[in-house]
Amino acid sequence: NAGVTQTPKFRVLKTGQSMTLLCAQDMNHEYMYWYRQDPGMGLRLIHYSVGEGTTAKGEVPDGYNVSRLKKQNFLLGLESAAPSQTSVYFCASSFGAASWRTDTQYFGPGTRLTVL
Amino acid sequence: TQLLEQSPQFLSIQEGENLTVYCNSSSVFSSLQWYRQEPGEGPVLLVTVVTGGEVKKLKRLTFQFGDARKDSSLHITAAQPGDTGLYLCAGAKITGTASKLTFGTGTRLQVTL
Numbered sequence: 001n002a003g004v005t006q007t008p009k010f011r012v013l014k015t016g017q018s019m020t021l022l023c024a025q026d027m028n029h030e031y032m033y034w035y036r037q038d039p040g041m042g043l044r045l046i047h048y049s050v051g052e053g054t055t056a057k058g059e060v061p062d063g064y065n066v067s068r069l070k071k072q073n074f075l076l077g078l079e080s081a082a083p084s085q086t087s088v089y090f091c092a093s094s095f096g097a098a099s100w101r102t103d104t105q106y107f108g109p110g111t112r113l114t115v116l
Numbered sequence: 117t118q119l120l121e122q123s124p125q126f127l128s129i130q131e132g133e134n135l136t137v138y139c140n141s142s143s144v145f146s147s148l149q150w151y152r153q154e155p156g157e158g159p160v161l162l163v164t165v166v167t168g169g170e171v172k173k174l175k176r177l178t179f180q181f182g183d184a185r186k187d188s189s190l191h192i193t194a195a196q197p198g199d200t201g202l203y204l205c206a207g208a209k210i211t212g213t214a215s216k217l218t219f220g221t222g223t224r225l226q227v228t229l
Contacts (some may be wrong), residue, residue: 042219107158
């Protein structure tokens with residue numbers, strides 16, 4: 001099993017350009033998440049999905065859109081990139097099981113995005 | 117708003133030393149998780165603590181959840197170079213149909229020979 005994979009690994013954009021980050025998981029997980037990680041700030045939740053066709057906003061959703069057309073894929077879009085979106089982006093997935101308190105999130109390797 | 121503060125932010129110690137990392141919050145969490153992250157990789161879950169006062173051990177790592185479920189600590193005994201990495205705590209809260217995690221600011225540990 002590949003677990004959680006992210007494409008691409010690195011990307012450089014100019015201000016105003018758009019791009020889509022792809023996350024794929026092969027663990028049949030219901031829940032998927034997008035985080036960004038910035039120095040000294042831990043990981044912050046951008047958007048998440050509790051199932052195919054559903055999405056919800058997280059802590060820092062502005063400037064991002066997401067789609068979950070297939071259960072195994074979760075796409076993160078930047079319509080008009082800004083330098084403040086320079087960050088490392090992580091996707092995660094989990095079963096979203098009945099035992100909410102012990103639900104384990106599995107993370108991908110990350111995408112390093114630089115916006116000039 | 118950052119709800120979870122970790123201390124220290126950086127720690128550089130020699131092999132064999134002991135250390136404790138703290139994770140503090142003013143909020144109550146359903147559970148608290150500790151992750152370790154290595155350069156170029158995503159965080160990997162080490163442990164989940166659920167009950168106030170709970171203590172879990174993972175080889176040389178001891179995790180404790182505060183009685184009020186607002187704070188946690190990670191103690192490493194006889195640190196080894198393989199313990200080097202970024203340690204993140206994350207508090208879980210159930211909102212609607214999802215259990216969302218709030219991550220701490222992170223503690224970067226370096227263990228040298």
